[in-house]
Amino acid sequence: MPGRRSSDWLKFKDRPHQAVVVIGWRSDADDRLRSLLVAVPDVEGRLRYVGRVGSGLPATGLTDIAARLRRIERKTPPVADAPESRPGQGH
Numbered sequence: 001m002p003g004r005r006s007s008d009w010l011k012f013k014d015r016p017h018q019a020v021v022v023i024g025w026r027s028d029a030d031d032r033l034r035s036l037l038v039a040v041p042d043v044e045g046r047l048r049y050v051g052r053v054g055s056g057l058p059a060t061g062l063t064d065i066a067a068r069l070r071r072i073e074r075k076t077p078p079v080a081d082a083p084e085s086r087p088g089q090g091h
Contacts, residue, residue: 021047023078025055025069032062033069039079049082 024037033055039047057065 020050020053023047023049023082024073025066026052027066030063031066032059033057033066034062037082039082047079049079 018040020038020040022036023039026034026037028034035052036055037049037052039049042048055062055065
């Protein structure tokens with residue numbers, strides 16, 4: 001019947017996605033996690049910074065997560081082209 005979908009018709013949503021490696025984070029003035037810095041491997045297997053993303057986590061607990069990240073932070077960025085972190089704002 002025109003205008004109606006048969007049971008043979010399937011619809012799939014195309015949602016682009018990309019696997020990323022978390023290489024750092026940014027926190028806000030209240031020391032809560034604000035965003036994650038992410039990278040992807042290039043063709044030679046080296047990480048390349050691609051941007052910041054929201055954590056997707058609920059507001060409760062963001063201070064605790066920032067404290068946990070601070071305990072395992074690096075002194076130097078894991079990729080050459082990552083933005084410089086401000087004091088106390090994590091790599």
